[in-house]
Amino acid sequence: MNRKLWDFHGGIHPPENKAQSTREPIVRPPLPSRLVLPLQQHIGQSSQCLVKAGQKVLKGQLIAAPDGYVSLAMHAPTSGTVIDITSAPVPHPSGLTDRCIIIEPDGLDKWVPHSGISDYTRAEPERLLQIIRESGIAGLGGAGFPTSVKLNPSEEVTIRTLIINAVECEPYITADDMLMREHASEVIQGIMIIAHILKPESIQIGIEDNKSEAIESLKNAIATHDREQSIELVVIPTKYPSGGEKQLIQVLTGCEVPNGGIPADIGIVCQNVGTAAAVYRAIIKGEPLIYRVTTFTGEALGQPRNLEVLIGTPVNELLEFCDLNDSELNRLIMGGPMMGFSLLSDSVPVIKTTNCILASTEAEIPLPPPEQACIRCGMCETVCPASLLPQQLYWHAKSKDYDKAINHNLLDCIECGACTYVCPSNIPLVQYYRHAKGEIRMLEHEHTRSDHSRQRFEMRIKRLEQEAAAREEKKKARQQAAAKASAARNKASNNQGAKAAVIQAALERTRAKKTRLATDSKSSVNRAEPEPETKTVTGSDNRENT
Amino acid sequence: MALLKITSPHMSSAGKTGDVMLTVVLATLPGLALLTWFFGWGNLINIAWASLVAVSCEALVISIRQRSVMFYLTDYSALLTGVLIGLSLPSLAPWWLTLIATSFAIIFAKHLYGGMGQNPFNPAMVGYALVLIAFPVEMTSWLAPKSLPGNDQIPSFLQTLTAIFPFVGGEAVDAFTMATPLDTFKHKGEQLAAQLWASEPVLSPSSWLAWQSISAGYLLGGAYLLYKKVFTWHTPVALLVAMTIISGIFWLIDPDSYGSPLLHLLGGATMLGAFFIATDPVSSATSVKGRLYYGAAIGILVYIIRTWGNYPDAIAFAVLLMNFAAPFIDYYTQPRTYGHQISHQKTRSGQ
Numbered sequence: 001m002n003r004k005l006w007d008f009h010g011g012i013h014p015p016e017n018k019a020q021s022t023r024e025p026i027v028r029p030p031l032p033s034r035l036v037l038p039l040q041q042h043i044g045q046s047s048q049c050l051v052k053a054g055q056k057v058l059k060g061q062l063i064a065a066p067d068g069y070v071s072l073a074m075h076a077p078t079s080g081t082v083i084d085i086t087s088a089p090v091p092h093p094s095g096l097t098d099r100c101i102i103i104e105p106d107g108l109d110k111w112v113p114h115s116g117i118s119d120y121t122r123a124e125p126e127r128l129l130q131i132i133r134e135s136g137i138a139g140l141g142g143a144g145f146p147t148s149v150k151l152n153p154s155e156e157v158t159i160r161t162l163i164i165n166a167v168e169c170e171p172y173i174t175a176d177d178m179l180m181r182e183h184a185s186e187v188i189q190g191i192m193i194i195a196h197i198l199k200p201e202s203i204q205i206g207i208e209d210n211k212s213e214a215i216e217s218l219k220n221a222i223a224t225h226d227r228e229q230s231i232e233l234v235v236i237p238t239k240y241p242s243g244g245e246k247q248l249i250q251v252l253t254g255c256e257v258p259n260g261g262i263p264a265d266i267g268i269v270c271q272n273v274g275t276a277a278a279v280y281r282a283i284i285k286g287e288p289l290i291y292r293v294t295t296f297t298g299e300a301l302g303q304p305r306n307l308e309v310l311i312g313t314p315v316n317e318l319l320e321f322c323d324l325n326d327s328e329l330n331r332l333i334m335g336g337p338m339m340g341f342s343l344l345s346d347s348v349p350v351i352k353t354t355n356c357i358l359a360s361t362e363a364e365i366p367l368p369p370p371e372q373a374c375i376r377c378g379m380c381e382t383v384c385p386a387s388l389l390p391q392q393l394y395w396h397a398k399s400k401d402y403d404k405a406i407n408h409n410l411l412d413c414i415e416c417g418a419c420t421y422v423c424p425s426n427i428p429l430v431q432y433y434r435h436a437k438g439e440i441r442m443l444e445h446e447h448t449r450s451d452h453s454r455q456r457f458e459m460r461i462k463r464l465e466q467e468a469a470a471r472e473e474k475k476k477a478r479q480q481a482a483a484k485a486s487a488a489r490n491k492a493s494n495n496q497g498a499k500a501a502v503i504q505a506a507l508e509r510t511r512a513k514k515t516r517l518a519t520d521s522k523s524s525v526n527r528a529e530p531e532p533e534t535k536t537v538t539g540s541d542n543r544e545n546t
Numbered sequence: 547m548a549l550l551k552i553t554s555p556h557m558s559s560a561g562k563t564g565d566v567m568l569t570v571v572l573a574t575l576p577g578l579a580l581l582t583w584f585f586g587w588g589n590l591i592n593i594a595w596a597s598l599v600a601v602s603c604e605a606l607v608i609s610i611r612q613r614s615v616m617f618y619l620t621d622y623s624a625l626l627t628g629v630l631i632g633l634s635l636p637s638l639a640p641w642w643l644t645l646i647a648t649s650f651a652i653i654f655a656k657h658l659y660g661g662m663g664q665n666p667f668n669p670a671m672v673g674y675a676l677v678l679i680a681f682p683v684e685m686t687s688w689l690a691p692k693s694l695p696g697n698d699q700i701p702s703f704l705q706t707l708t709a710i711f712p713f714v715g716g717e718a719v720d721a722f723t724m725a726t727p728l729d730t731f732k733h734k735g736e737q738l739a740a741q742l743w744a745s746e747p748v749l750s751p752s753s754w755l756a757w758q759s760i761s762a763g764y765l766l767g768g769a770y771l772l773y774k775k776v777f778t779w780h781t782p783v784a785l786l787v788a789m790t791i792i793s794g795i796f797w798l799i800d801p802d803s804y805g806s807p808l809l810h811l812l813g814g815a816t817m818l819g820a821f822f823i824a825t826d827p828v829s830s831a832t833s834v835k836g837r838l839y840y841g842a843a844i845g846i847l848v849y850i851i852r853t854w855g856n857y858p859d860a861i862a863f864a865v866l867l868m869n870f871a872a873p874f875i876d877y878y879t880q881p882r883t884y885g886h887q888i889s890h891q892k893t894r895s896g897q
Contacts, residue, residue: 008884009881009884012559014557014559093553095551171557246884246885250884256884256885257884257885258885258887259883259884259885259886259887260885261885329549330549330550331549331550331552331556332549333554333556335554337554337555337556337557338554338555338556338557339554339555340554340556341553341554342549342550342551342552342553342556343549344549344551345549346549358556360556365556365557367550367552368558369562370617372562372563372621372662373563373621373661373662373663373664374663375563375566375623375662375663375827375828376663376827376828376830376832377566377776377777377827378777378778378827378832378833378834378837379775381832381833381834381881382778382834385884386883386884387881387882387883387884388881388883389832389833389876389880389881391832392832392833392876392880408880409883409886412883412884412885412886415554416555417554417555417557420555420558421555421557421558421559422559422561423558423561424561424562424563424565424566425561425563425663426558426561426562430553430554430555431553434553
């Protein structure tokens, strides 16, 4: 196959250590004693629990629903009883606990009634997307982003290329490799279903040249299922981290995902092979995502191999199944040795994104030697797949000069670990970057919070000012009204003629009264009447004098 | 079961800074061997003495700073500084000259700036520049090469030792000293270049053979370091290309007054400078693109100082001048990050 490939900057060639886990076919371990299903196994909102403790569930029954658009459905991996919904240790770098549904299998493994679509080509893409969403499928490559969301890009973009990530570039991990060797036809049919949804112009499978058996099976499966031969199988050179989404896009298309954007912005959608197989099972068989292939490897295991694991199976039961040598176990890593995180407890479950459990001995992955001074040799720069300057980022991160670190695009670091791998001074560079990123996030958070408080404060000041102004306004209006009224009165009282007239009138009235009293001493009508008038006059006079 | 809690990456290639430094020391061997072949034991003794001084000073400062002495000594950076100073100094440089240059390099140029990785200037070149300015006479007398006809006076080991450490009390030497080719060329006055090449013994084919062989030895060592990926090709290649171009231009304009590119490339410390001095990672520009500018600027500066300045060989000053500029170069030569349109757009706008 002569096809132009592009290269991405940097990259490393660590020892692959893949052979030890590919000697045996994929094995299905016995049913575990219990299943621990965290409500958060994916990127997005936690799922909403639909079951209660004590409830019986069947295999494949919906036990948690997506809570919002970017969220995931979850199903019972086998039939049994929900014994608890509680906080339990989950596989997360923080080592924290989270809410989990705990199921005790009844051993019957009894399915809920389910059926697939026999001819997906006649189905509406919307219907297929709905099934994928209801089947709880998330990206099985590692990040765990809900697949139905990824397969439903916004109206503004046209997806021209569908890229299937079969690279699996991290050392030790062979889950995708084994899946392709044994279930290539499921993978290819899953890819065709995804293509039916997205309708891309081209479909490319990117696979490293160290997986010859998987390449062979994929070729056969393409020949069998894909009559138009629309799927292009692209064998790429083995180099870490060519399986990174951005790096694979660069290798296959020469395009770069714009900073801050997603592949869909340049008309590309990437899916992992495992995800494609899960899509196949959901659409054709009607089975939700309840199991996955996970690599169990490392020198602490007597029988390293790939297992078809029910989601939620505790890691310790699986390690036991692979013949763990407990005294030799030094590190337990979920994921690969480059980007995986160490587990604090072996009681955590395998989740939808768990592609590998690496149980290593001390000799296998020793403690790093003590950190020496950076001599700015620049080896890190030559291997950085994001074309960053790791040596400068290190200085800025170490001196907490976060503005400069951001200016050197620290936030574009994908934490692949290539720089740390080659550093001759054994500086844990990625750890420095991770710390700096965390600090930056925290500073931003504090910044937003202080912004909010400032805004609140300013709004309050403004409101108080407005209220004060309004009061002032009212007061002024009142004063003006009062002034007007008094002015009117003053005007009246200031008029001397009128005053005299009033006095005259009053006098006359008094006189008349007296005459009336004289003429009719019994009558006292209107006696009080003139007095108020006189009073008013005097009052206004007084005011004028003061 | 106590599980180890360490964040990724878990794997590393477990290199050592010390390995890098030892590889560089190893790469100086072809040049050193030829230097010894043509000029006698002097540089070998200088290197041993300078290394001893360098390592002792390093140990002294580190113990004063209350750090682990062995941990720092085994990065072999002090040893390398000593070796480079010993290589650069004239073969019969007196012991106190080497002592001053080396101790100044380690104590002042390296540790007063914060030690390993923190020094903005190349320590070996700071030490060298100090003695070059302070003791011009001692610094400009070189031996005549063994390959020169009639020069049967290459001093023995004991004689050389006595010349360097007079208190050893061996037989006094009466060695035949002469200027370097670059020095001779610099002070040719009104003479035409062709006359000079014909008349000066140091520029005679047999003497020139010595100088260009040593340069070839350093070139070989440099090639080995490139092969071992101790540094990238950018700094040395840029330096050599820039020097060839600028000296070539002037030479083509006026071959009677200006030295040929060959004289500049092979007649002095250019090869040593290009592969062993300018490539010092700590004090040089660190981005790949920046190293091109850095190397080229050193090549041009060396030519300018040699041709119009006061010093016949100018590697030390050119390197030190560009050490000043390295952070500036790094700032403006950041690579374009994946997914970004323009490189360092934010830094450019002066943030």
